[in-house]
Amino acid sequence: MKTCAILCAAGKGTRFGGNTPKQFLFLKGKMIVEYSLEVFEKSHFIDKVVLLVPQGFEDIAKYLKNKFNKIISWDYGGKERADTVKRGLEILKGECDVVAIHDAARPFITLQLIEKLVKEVKFHFAVAPGILANDTVKFVEDGYIQNTLPRSNICLIQTPQVFKFDLIYRGYEMFKNEFFTDDLQYVEQLGIKPKIVENSKINFKITTKEDLMIAEAIVEKGYWY
Numbered sequence: 001m002k003t004c005a006i007l008c009a010a011g012k013g014t015r016f017g018g019n020t021p022k023q024f025l026f027l028k029g030k031m032i033v034e035y036s037l038e039v040f041e042k043s044h045f046i047d048k049v050v051l052l053v054p055q056g057f058e059d060i061a062k063y064l065k066n067k068f069n070k071i072i073s074w075d076y077g078g079k080e081r082a083d084t085v086k087r088g089l090e091i092l093k094g095e096c097d098v099v100a101i102h103d104a105a106r107p108f109i110t111l112q113l114i115e116k117l118v119k120e121v122k123f124h125f126a127v128a129p130g131i132l133a134n135d136t137v138k139f140v141e142d143g144y145i146q147n148t149l150p151r152s153n154i155c156l157i158q159t160p161q162v163f164k165f166d167l168i169y170r171g172y173e174m175f176k177n178e179f180f181t182d183d184l185q186y187v188e189q190l191g192i193k194p195k196i197v198e199n200s201k202i203n204f205k206i207t208t209k210e211d212l213m214i215a216e217a218i219v220e221k222g223y224w225y
């Protein structure tokens, strides 16, 4: 079974701010995007990687392709995350049986997580890491609570989201005009119930400057690896 990864590094980081997209900022000596690439490179469960970057960042893409053997190609992503994933899926068509779609802005994946997800996808078609909610979750509109969601059913979803390739390709083809906020929704719409693998909070997405401070503390204190 051949497994490829699509590494989504084509966002602008609007919420983070600044001129350099957050995935290319340095976190303790290496770019944020390199953390995931190092894990993919070491993993026996990932064969090839396709890297998607924003327009204007070809120098970084070329540098990374040169540095990581598993990157078979790089390209420019699209306006929305879903456009970027579509591009990755087109590049990988016919290349693999399973695909892992990952946010470059989540640097703290582990070899164990990848192994679990790839092993589970054989039985469940679509698998993703998630964390159970510890706080009470409210549905809010215009600043007012409308109702309280049943916490035991709430799961916050991370990446890599791992799929049988043909299934996610079909999902993206059928719902090509939708811009869902994650990839699982493209197969949920096909009637699939993706499996959740409970994971650590450490695999969080760097979205704001505050998140970068948390990421620095994680690396400094050795909470990851």
Ligand SMILES: Nc1ccn([C@@H]2O[C@H](COP(=O)(O)OP(=O)(O)OP(=O)(O)O)[C@@H](O)[C@H]2O)c(=O)n1
Pocket: 007, 008, 009, 010, 011, 012, 013, 014, 015, 016, 021, 023, 052, 077, 078, 079, 080, 081, 082, 084, 102, 103, 104, 105, 106, 205, 206, 207
């Ligand atoms: N058109 C896009 C948008 C996002 N991403 C990637 O998808 C991941 C998750 O997106 P997010 O955290 O929202 O990143 P940005 O879109 O860059 O942030 P913002 O929404 O604040 O602009 C990131 O690794 C980002 O680079 C992408 O590849 N292509």
Ligand SMILES: C[C@](O)(CO)[C@H](O)COP(=O)(O)O
Pocket: 081, 103, 156, 157, 158, 159, 181, 182, 183, 205
């Ligand atoms: C895919 C994702 O990381 C799952 O939690 C998330 O939905 C990405 O969202 P964003 O809008 O790109 O920040």
